[in-house]
Amino acid sequence: MMKRFRALVAGTTVLTCLGILLAGCGDDSESGPATLRYSWWGNAERADLMKQAIALFESKHPDVTVTPSFQEYEAYWQKMATETAGGNAPDVLQMDFSYLREYADRGVLYDLKKQTGENLVLDDLLPGFQGAGEVDGALYGVPVGGNTWSMYYNPAIFAKAGVPTPAAGWSWQDYRNSMARITEATDSYGGGNYTGIIYNLEVRLRQQGGQLFTPDGRLGFTREQLHAFWAEGQELIRADVVLPVDKAVQIKPRSGFADDLIASELGWDNFLVRYAAEVKTPLKLAPVPTDNPGQLGQYLKPAMLLSTSSRTEHPEEAAKLISFLINDPEAGRIFGANRGLPATNAQRAAAQLEGPLAEVAAYEQSIADQLTKAPPAPPKGAGGVEATFIRISEELHYGRISVDQAVDQFFADAEQKLGS
Structure with missing residues (x-):
């Protein structure tokens, strides 16, 4: 009877993992409750979308609580400079491609390759984004969206x-x-x-x-x-x-x-939205x-990336949050193109792009086989x-x-x- 019970539990765990599409899977209960600090730059509109996405993530990972924080671009980087210098960086932080190497060289960022394939799923990234967040062989950022x-x-x-x-x-x-x-x-x-x-x-x-x-x-x-x-x-x-x-x-x-x-x-190419209005x-x-x-x-140049602090006490949960934010189709529908055209196929398909954004996506698709690896x-x-x-x-x-x-x-x- 006990063997049958254990088999049922194991089967249920597998089915649960399969149900969380591309968002990574693990038994959160083993590591206990975790609270993640997550910081990004953006305006009030992005903050509202992010809160919706975070609520969705927490519903799928009930043992993880996400504490959000956002500022406008300049204020964000001022805060990051202060927090990282003091060893108090957020667990997950939005990263600009132009700052990635600087923060990686300072030892601020965690090598996400340690979580890839288990808690961080990258298989659905567009080919041009594969490896875009690497520095000296380590993965310090995962593209959220981008343009060419x-x-x-x-x-x-x-x-x-x-x-x-x-x-x-x-x-x-x-x-x-x-x-x-x-x-x-x-x-x-x-x-x-x-x-x-x-x-x-x-x-x-x-x-x-x-x-x-x-x-x-x-x-x-x-x-x-x-x-x-x-x-x-x-x-x-x-x-x-x-x-x-x-x-x-x-x-x-x-x-x-x-x-x-x-x-x-x-x-x-994403400037088409601005120019089309003129x-x-x-x-x-x-x-x-x-x-x-x-x-x-x-x-394909990453519009922004997601990184993890090298000082985080919850690297597994941080990786799951990043995996969710780039892969989950429901999250893709929430954000649309607010963070740039999505970096994964699943989120691009779910984003319901219209007008100039749909044209940009079609353009990128038309030259996809001619795009080369990002520098x-x-x-x-x-x-x-x-x-x-x-x-x-x-x-x-x-x-x-x-x-x-x-x-x-x-x-x-x-x-x-x-x-x-």
Whole structure:
């Protein structure tokens, strides 16, 4: 009789585990009640969604209590700096890809590979997100959602100019020729000056087999490569086919799409939501131009990740919470695209995306087989390097400095930031 009872209990445990879809499974009663502190950045809308998701998680894991905390982005990182310095980091914390290596190198984060396959299920991540939170072989963050680089364009303006719309196989010269024809035939500029954005340099480098940063945290390109890139931008300015920098600054925070000032732009695909609200005619997405057929240089960049503190007393429960937040379909329906397009297939299917977000998801699906592995988490100082790139390229586009001067200034400042 006792053997039959034990068999029934074992069978019930297996069925219970199967019922918790992709959210990890374990016998919470063995470890006893646990309380997890969970911190994230966001606004009141995200906080409301998060509370719903936490309540759902607690209903499925009755021995785990989650204590939530959120702040706006800047305040969040100020608080994280204070708490981690004092050894009082939350058990689970939202992580920005740009800060991942810095926090990992400081020993603040827990290696989630220790929980993978048991309490943390990663099998359903989109291929481009696999390994995106790794640093030096350890897993310090799991992507929640993300996006990829892309080309936006206004089909109505392209049609007015009689120019074919962007498509796979377009070279950078094809793009420049189209910008010239659009500027000549319409009241719009062909596009923005893409050489003022560091991610366009990155995608160009990746198309050539290079990278923005080396694995050891240095610049991954030469002075000659940067010189050629910025010289290309100067040629676009002289040809008067790109939106002048002074006009671009004047219309901020609106984009050039708002008044049909430009016909195209390069940027993260999730910006389509913002741009779509500015225009009367629908915008479309296309792959980035490339001179290396079959190599777009594009990848899925985590919009945010979830990490665990290296000091947590409940690594198993923390891993279960992360697994739930990225995998559970009901949680996916709650969040939709609030945290970026979901990183797992199950949550993307459950998110009920509509309008521009549905178009972004379809776009990513159309180029999924051409997306390559994300680069390693950027080194400490990468954010400062990006800011330097923006500042110096703006000075260059205003004509205040030469390309030679711009390259010299950038390398001096960037190397100092990465070396500090």
